[in-house]
Amino acid sequence: MDLVQILRDSGVRFAAGVPDSTLREFCWVIAEHPEIDHVTAACEGGALALTLGHWIATGRPGCAYMQNSGLPNALNPIMALAGPDAYDIPFIMIIGWRAAPGIADEPQHRGIGREIVRLLELADIDTLAVEADGSAQVRSFLSGESSTRRRKALLVSPSLTTGGSRRAPARDEADDMDKNTVLQILVDAAGPSEVFVTGIGHTGREMLALRLARGEDPFRDLAAVGGMGFAPQIAAGIAMSDPSRRVFCLDGDGSFLMHAGNHALVSGRKDLKLTHIVLDNGCHASVGGHPTIGPVDFAALGSGLGYPIVRKAKNPSALHDALAAIANTDGAGLIHVPVRTDVPGGLPRPDRSLPAGLAAFRRVAGYDG
Ligand SMILES: Cc1ncc(C[n+]2csc(CCOP(=O)(O)OP(=O)(O)O)c2C)c(N)n1
Numbered sequence: 001m002d003l004v005q006i007l008r009d010s011g012v013r014f015a016a017g018v019p020d021s022t023l024r025e026f027c028w029v030i031a032e033h034p035e036i037d038h039v040t041a042a043c044e045g046g047a048l049a050l051t052l053g054h055w056i057a058t059g060r061p062g063c064a065y066m067q068n069s070g071l072p073n074a075l076n077p078i079m080a081l082a083g084p085d086a087y088d089i090p091f092i093m094i095i096g097w098r099a100a101p102g103i104a105d106e107p108q109h110r111g112i113g114r115e116i117v118r119l120l121e122l123a124d125i126d127t128l129a130v131e132a133d134g135s136a137q138v139r140s141f142l143s144g145e146s147s148t149r150r151r152k153a154l155l156v157s158p159s160l161t162t163g164g165s166r167r168a169p170a171r172d173e174a175d176d177m178d179k180n181t182v183l184q185i186l187v188d189a190a191g192p193s194e195v196f197v198t199g200i201g202h203t204g205r206e207m208l209a210l211r212l213a214r215g216e217d218p219f220r221d222l223a224a225v226g227g228m229g230f231a232p233q234i235a236a237g238i239a240m241s242d243p244s245r246r247v248f249c250l251d252g253d254g255s256f257l258m259h260a261g262n263h264a265l266v267s268g269r270k271d272l273k274l275t276h277i278v279l280d281n282g283c284h285a286s287v288g289g290h291p292t293i294g295p296v297d298f299a300a301l302g303s304g305l306g307y308p309i310v311r312k313a314k315n316p317s318a319l320h321d322a323l324a325a326i327a328n329t330d331g332a333g334l335i336h337v338p339v340r341t342d343v344p345g346g347l348p349r350p351d352r353s354l355p356a357g358l359a360a361f362r363r364v365a366g367y368d369g
Helices: 003-009 024-032 044-058 068-080 107-122 135-143 179-189 203-213 231-241 253-258 260-266 298-305 316-327 354-365
Strands: 014-017 037-040 063-067 091-096 126-129 151-156 195-198 221-223 247-252 274-280 309-312 333-338
Touching (some): 003 024, 003 091, 003 135, 014 024, 014 044, 024 037, 024 063, 044 063, 044 068, 044 091, 063 068, 068 091, 068 107, 107 126, 107 151, 126 135, 135 151, 179 203, 179 247, 195 203, 195 231, 203 221, 203 247, 231 247, 231 260, 231 274, 253 260, 253 274, 260 274, 309 316
Parallel strands (some): 014 037, 091 151, 195 221, 247 274, 274 333, 309 333
16 A cells, blocks of 8 residues: 555645554655655654644644654643643644554563554554555545544554565765774673663664673563653662662664753762763664664763763774773763665574563673662
């Protein structure tokens, strides 16, 4: 089904969103559509609010697209700005439905996958689960023939995903390090008791592969697999509560930007032994390689947010220098590391449930006694 063309035919001329693997091809096509103005958003609430501005200026509902994990990020503007008790503004949402009923999916997606229809109903949004042969149904839903509410959501499950081809990287990455080289350097540089927290996406699984290849405990690191953008706050919470060791946070550029204001918590905190690494591949590599919002000068942003020390490391020796400089400075440090976009195939997954993995991490770190 050509969902983008159906949106266009329904009058949509503006779209904003955060990419999702379920919507992989949709995200590429809508970004390239000649008649639809497209913006990548830093977070889902931002995407939704962009569509509100579009409606205010044009009277046309815009389209906000996202993975269902991002719906809670958008519920604030949905209910407190666009809802019938607030400004009562129409919009159309396209939502990638991870863990749709009957589809096996990762545990972090299950809660929202199960409850999304109820969440949308509570938010006064009319919902249609899109069927593979449901073009006519979608057209009638969007035109208002079969749905009278002003706010509408189409739920798209992975079985409808088509295409999925990666596009060329948004920037020349020939001189960038590959992520595995960076991870090796970080693990070599860290002391035996130092702690790693990895953000969402493939980095956690790449660390797992590295630990297994090195014969090390695969549960030494905490993979913050849900909650995109929150790994740095988990890491900072550990660092605030356990000043005896350094905490490394391995973040993606998309994740760093999603809730960037939170990083200012490092400002003025001389006690924080936190090394925040932004692995910047310029894209959302884990969901299909769609470009992240920007370009952004992460080093300038880091300084502005109050990191006492900020470095950009484009090669192994610069990364070694940056790690040493941060280790010798009070307070948190940020390292911006441009990395290549490729994602290795066949990455392992943890062989335990999330609570069991967390328990193992706390045991290895000595936090459970
Ligand atoms: C709140 C939320 N929005 C979107 C997603 C879908 N998602 C999973 S990984 C990812 C990309 C993360 O990009 P980045 O942090 O740059 O890391 P990379 O994938 O490039 O390593 C996205 C958008 C999600 N899981 N949760």
